[in-house]
């Protein structure tokens with residue numbers, strides 16, 4: 236069974252076909268990359284897969300179940316998480332609190348218990364804080380855990396989003412340009428992290444412009460151009476595809 | 489742990505301190521009014537400061553609490569405290585009912601919709617004169633607890649202070665809990681909150697209901713304390729004062745809400761020396777505070793102290 240599947244997914248924005256008839260499936264674990272030139276529709280596709288947009292056409296399946304049009308918080312409960320190309324950080328919180336929000340589904344949410352200073356709630360908070368700290372360590376942000384998120388550099392915030400997604404222990408993770416704003420060392424660390432996660436059984440869908448990273452990490456590459464899939468296959472095969480070369484005219488693939 | 493008790497403790501010290509420092513029943517009566525409005529502002533701040541959703545009609549919930557406490561004992565002979573409980577539940581239920589459709593709106597649309605809700609409640613109170621006495625208002629039965637008639641500035645001071653402290657403790661507990669964090673997440677990024685598994689519509693409605701319950705309690709207390717209610721309690725001006733208390737004192741700050749309530753409630757009483765200029769002075773203070781202390785009085789001062797401490 237595939238972890239995530241798009242079946243003829245599409246959406247229009249005021250007559251413009253931003254994404255048109257896109258179909259692909261991902262294995263239950265491993266890295267599937269979605270690449271394509273700027274404006275190809277990668278982020279829009281992510282928005283439909285994660286429930287942020289309702290697809291205008293087609294279906295989305297998560298572990299075989301039709302989840303088309305389900306809101307993001309339901310998909311989260313089914314084990315899907317994502318990061319954002321244009322950062323979506325809780326800027327009034329510390330880095331640690333950002334990650335703790337990611338653990339929302341792992342917490343007990345009986346509101347009545349939160350109305351009074353109960354020791355039980357305090358103990359749960361302590362556990363949540365520890366889990367969040369551990370996740371920050373994994374992305375190399377342990378040192379800045381207690382700093383306000385607003386004081387962190389762009390590359391750090393990208394990794395903070397990954398930690399926030401990971402603390403929920405998702406089964407499918409969508410990463411939208413995670414290496415943007417990272418230097419070479421950070422990109423290398425990020426690649427290692429993604430490789431490890433995929434090895435641990437996570438299905439990762441990666442949108443990334445860093446071709447070296449894509450080619451080295453991916454089991455499978457789907458190429459989008461002007462909202463359509465123009466190639467889909469193993470990294471080497473896609474790299475050699477003339478249609479892909481044409482879409483990336485002048486860019487080394 | 490500290491986060492939950494620090495603010496209630498500060499308030500407790502202030503409350504006890506003021507009581508022993510002043511020897512004037514006038515000031516104690518003004519203070520009781522401050523505590524009542526402080527309670528409403530703390531509740532509204534959970535919606536506005538924490539969850540980031542505006543309500544410009546919150547006095548409507550104050551009116552529901554106040555008029556339930558006034559009307560039910562007069563009509564049915566219900567004990568005023570039970571009547572107040574009915575009013576609080578009614579305020580919460582109304583918030584629950586209108587919360588989902590209204591809080592789907594954002595920004596100016598949300599502001600106007602909540603404004604309308606407040607006006608609606610005020611109009612109903614004004615128009616159903618057979619029940620509410622109409623624009624002239626109505627008397628409220630005196631509160632009697634176990635045969636003891638509650639009266640006198642001292643007693644009202646301590647009753648309202650007690651409820652304020654409880655309200656502050658509950659608010660601080662919510663803020664330090666996963667629920668409080670979820671509300672702040674909704675404030676900062678709805679889409680990231682959703683992706684983290686937060687049912688955004690549910691949490692917005694929750695904040696709305698909590699703030700309505702606070703307002704309902706404050707309204708009931710106000711009716712009992714004043715012994716008289718008029719539709720102004722639910723009116724537009726009162727709603728604006730509530731939101732001003734929150735913004736002036738500091739968004740998201742429990743102590744700030746009380747500070748804001750103090751300025752808007754006590755200052756006009758203390759500025760009576762300026763007679764006709766009293767509202768001008770108040771307006772000037774509001775403008776200057778917002779220009780100088782943009783995040784509101786308490787958060788801005790805390791930030792200043794924090795920076796000073798580190799320097």
Ligand SMILES: Nc1ncnc2c1ncn2[C@@H]1O[C@H](COP(=O)(O)OP(=O)(O)OP(=O)(O)O)[C@@H](O)[C@H]1O
Pocket residue numbers: 248253271272273274275276277278279280320
């Ligand atoms: N909310 C929206 N409203 C209108 N048009 C949109 C919207 N979102 C995306 N688009 C359009 O859809 C097309 C695809 O955009 P999208 O952001 O998905 O591209 P992308 O592949 O992620 O590009 P990049 O590599 O630059 O991130 C673009 O033409 C964009 O202008």
Ligand SMILES: [Mg+2]
Pocket residue numbers: 277278279320
């Ligand atoms: Mg994009």
